[in-house]
Amino acid sequence: MTRLTRDSIVTTAIEVIGKHGSEQLSVRRLGEAIDADPTAIYRHFRSKDELLRAIGDRCLIGVTDDLPTTSWRECIRELCIRIRAANLAQPALATLVRGAPPRHDNERRITETILARLGEAGFDSAAAAFAYHALIELTIGSAAIDSSLASEDSAARARIYAEWRSDYAALDAGMFPRSVGGAASLYPGTADDRFAYALDRLLDGLAGTLS
Amino acid sequence: MTRLTRDSIVTTAIEVIGKHGSEQLSVRRLGEAIDADPTAIYRHFRSKDELLRAIGDRCLIGVTDDLPTTSWRECIRELCIRIRAANLAQPALATLVRGAPPRHDNERRITETILARLGEAGFDSAAAAFAYHALIELTIGSAAIDSSLASEDSAARARIYAEWRSDYAALDAGMFPRSVGGAASLYPGTADDRFAYALDRLLDGLAGTLS
DNA sequence: ACCTGAACACCGTTCAAGT
DNA sequence: ACCTGAACACCGTTCAAGT
Numbered sequence: 001m002t003r004l005t006r007d008s009i010v011t012t013a014i015e016v017i018g019k020h021g022s023e024q025l026s027v028r029r030l031g032e033a034i035d036a037d038p039t040a041i042y043r044h045f046r047s048k049d050e051l052l053r054a055i056g057d058r059c060l061i062g063v064t065d066d067l068p069t070t071s072w073r074e075c076i077r078e079l080c081i082r083i084r085a086a087n088l089a090q091p092a093l094a095t096l097v098r099g100a101p102p103r104h105d106n107e108r109r110i111t112e113t114i115l116a117r118l119g120e121a122g123f124d125s126a127a128a129a130f131a132y133h134a135l136i137e138l139t140i141g142s143a144a145i146d147s148s149l150a151s152e153d154s155a156a157r158a159r160i161y162a163e164w165r166s167d168y169a170a171l172d173a174g175m176f177p178r179s180v181g182g183a184a185s186l187y188p189g190t191a192d193d194r195f196a197y198a199l200d201r202l203l204d205g206l207a208g209t210l211s
Numbered sequence: 212m213t214r215l216t217r218d219s220i221v222t223t224a225i226e227v228i229g230k231h232g233s234e235q236l237s238v239r240r241l242g243e244a245i246d247a248d249p250t251a252i253y254r255h256f257r258s259k260d261e262l263l264r265a266i267g268d269r270c271l272i273g274v275t276d277d278l279p280t281t282s283w284r285e286c287i288r289e290l291c292i293r294i295r296a297a298n299l300a301q302p303a304l305a306t307l308v309r310g311a312p313p314r315h316d317n318e319r320r321i322t323e324t325i326l327a328r329l330g331e332a333g334f335d336s337a338a339a340a341f342a343y344h345a346l347i348e349l350t351i352g353s354a355a356i357d358s359s360l361a362s363e364d365s366a367a368r369a370r371i372y373a374e375w376r377s378d379y380a381a382l383d384a385g386m387f388p389r390s391v392g393g394a395a396s397l398y399p400g401t402a403d404d405r406f407a408y409a410l411d412r413l414l415d416g417l418a419g420t421l422s
Numbered sequence: 423a424c425c426t427g428a429a430c431a432c433c434g435t436t437c438a439a440g441t
Numbered sequence: 442a443c444c445t446g447a448a449c450a451c452c453g454t455t456c457a458a459g460t
Contacts, residue, residue, distance in 0.1 A: 141356055145348055178327045204416030
């Protein structure tokens with residue numbers, strides 16, 4: 001590291017996360033990676049939280065680029081799927097879930113894109129605001145929930161889901177008849193599939209308010 | 212504390228959270244409250260995570276009691292609103308978001324209730340599973356997102372939302388025209404209102420798959 | 423102007439030893 | 442059988458001092 005800047009710290013932090021996993025990103029470890037005293041970071045970021053948010057925004061680079069122009073639904077659907085993917089790629093970020101507004105450029109472009117497509121589709125600004133918040137809550141919330149398993153590979157995830165299905169199947173059938181009966185159907189597909197299903201149903205519901 | 216049990220530890224932990232806030236619940240602080248050595252807790256819980264989950268389940272007591280019988284939608288809607296409220300009442304729990312299956316009784320009753328109402332409504336087990344996961348992702352995910360502000364009172368929350376609207380309004384109107392134009396409409400109502408809207412649109416979409 | 427390093431006030435968890 | 446207490450291996454953050 002020739003020079004310490006916000007950008008260079010973020011870059012190194014992402015390398016550290018890539019190598020050691022996002023739970024292992026501590027101020028001390030990051031200090032080692034940037035070859036400076038850990039506390040030097042506090043010269044560039046007010047807190048670790050602020051650093052994590054900057055990392056989060058870096059991960060969102062390009063999510064609003066080249067989105068489908070076929071329809072507002074397709075565009076927003078693809079954007080939400082990309083946001084989720086970006087969040088799951090850095091599981092530590094998903095735990096940073098928060099209702100605060102975007103303070104960084106990539107985040108701002110997301111808001112702008114969603115509001116613009118909704119506006120063009122015919123939502124007035126009140127309806128667009130409710131729809132925007134609904135989409136973000138589902139997308140970010142779902143990523144937070146799924147992030148616990150995001151570090152496993154797909155075979156491991158499939159194995160874990162199978163275990164969980166067995167747990168349901170082993171419940172007392174008198175008290176939990178539907179859980180036992182439906183156990184084999186729970187956790188269908190991948191977490192991405194389940195998110196896509198939820199997103200599509202939410203978009204159905206939102207589209208229904210237009211007519 | 213006359214005797215240390217899982218239940219008595221959970222009860223005391225909830226008292227500590229009530230007094231000091233859920234971020235302040237540490238093993239050491241809880242040890243003080245139960246008037247025992249902090250590490251005695253590890254005799255009853257494998258980890259702090261296991262303790263938090265037990266606390267989480269305690270907070271869900273009664274959520275499946277006396278639900279509306281008017282329709283599957285009304286029943287599930289009310290249940291999701293109660294689950295959200297229970298999670299927001301203990302903000303620490305919302306950060307425990309996870310995709311793992313319920314391992315405690317109150318959680319299990321939630322799954323059973325949702326699957327049962329969906330089944331009665333005509334969803335087959337595959338469709339019911341997708342619908343169940345969609346509802347849970349939105350409900351728990353949204354609670355996680357909103358938990359950061361749950362400890363503030365409603366006046367403080369309203370003030371914070373007003374600030375966030377100003378942030379949007381202050382953006383560059385050339386780059387973010389819709390965000391600036393729609394700023395006054397963002398964060399409409401309370402977080403509960405926005406969740407209810409999202410939940411209703413998701414239920415619209417799910418109901419649409421029945422016909 | 424920028425960075426260091428000691429220090430503060432904490433964490434969750436383990437395990438040999440006590441009663 | 443149950444609990445203690447020392448210890449381990451860490452945290453995020455502040456601030457006077459250095460260069």
